[in-house]
Amino acid sequence: MLARIEGLEDLSLTTNGYLLERDADALAEAGIRRMNVSIDSLQRDRFFEMTRRDALPQVLRGLEAVGRRPELGPVKVNAVAMRGFTEREALPFAEFARENDFHVRFIEYMPLDADHGWTPDQVLTGDELRAIIHAVHPLEECPREPSATARNFRFAEPPRPGRSRRGTIGFINPVSEPFCSDCNRIRLTADGRLRTCLFSLHETDLRAPLRGGAADDELEQIIRDAVWRKELKHQVGEKGFRRPARSMSAIGG
Ligand code: SF4
The missing domain is CATH 3.20.20.70 (Aldolase class I)
Incomplete structure (x- = not known):
């Protein structure tokens, strides 16, 4: 549980x-x-x-x-x-x-x-x-x-x-x-991808290393690296804003 x-x-x-x-x-x-x-x-x-x-x-x-x-x-x-x-x-x-x-x-x-x-x-x-x-x-x-x-x-x-x-x-x-x-949020999708912002254009795959037998410290390093690259802000309303490929419902509501 x-x-x-x-x-x-x-x-x-x-x-x-x-x-x-x-x-x-x-x-x-x-x-x-x-x-x-x-x-x-x-x-x-x-x-x-x-x-x-x-x-x-x-x-x-x-x-x-x-x-x-x-x-x-x-x-x-x-x-x-x-x-x-x-x-x-x-x-x-x-x-x-x-x-x-x-x-x-x-x-x-x-x-x-x-x-x-x-x-x-x-x-x-x-x-x-x-x-x-x-x-x-x-x-x-x-x-x-x-x-x-x-x-x-x-x-x-x-x-x-x-x-x-x-x-x-x-x-x-x-x-x-x-x-x-001061956003401190990340999200893990149902298909094992880590997103560091609602508007992330990149996702970090955790499922493949998990299924490949990665040790806990390797997974921790992958997550830490992703979080270091966390977006500073969204760019909604700014020139050049690109919406993410997946909708809210596809990344966990
Ligand atoms: S849009 Fe801003 S508040 Fe929302 S997840 Fe991205 S960084 Fe955090």
Whole structure:
């Protein structure tokens, strides 16, 4: 079981939530301690429009199942922010966070879509969304932790009468407010390739040396060499930007 690996400090799962109703208990027992669930709309028809699946009720039941397992930690709900779509989702998501004590995070749309349809004018910035929410539910910024991807806000209003729940709202603004300067993230894809940035144009193959019987110290050296070459920043919006060949879903969501 992954959770038993010595030295492992955190184990989280990012999911579309389709199978959480069935699997939340098993995931808790397997040692998962944080859960990120991607939901781009809280309206059934608009959820279908985005995902091509009529699965919102199923995903919400999955969140309820997660809520019954407190060891799965505070639930984070991730919504991609797209101009012309997400403006109408901002307040429902804020209510959703407050009602359920969820941490809802809006993520600016990035050029990692499978359809290669991204254009800069489709990016709805975190500042714009924050203004929509703040006008109705005033927000207060929480201190930023080192290497955090999100700017997090709490609701200034007290919890509703008889409720202790508050929820928080986060804004991940990689396009309008890049946070690359203290990025400490790398990712390993399902096919054994190490990526040192979401926008990496190069990947480091770990599967071949692993299957070839490389010793731990050889693998460590390969990983260290890759990390030394980690990108300083992404170049989205700059002249000469090249999008990576593989989309977000192909590199692990
Ligand atoms: S360096 Fe790459 S992975 Fe890190 S924050 Fe910037 S774009 Fe994201």
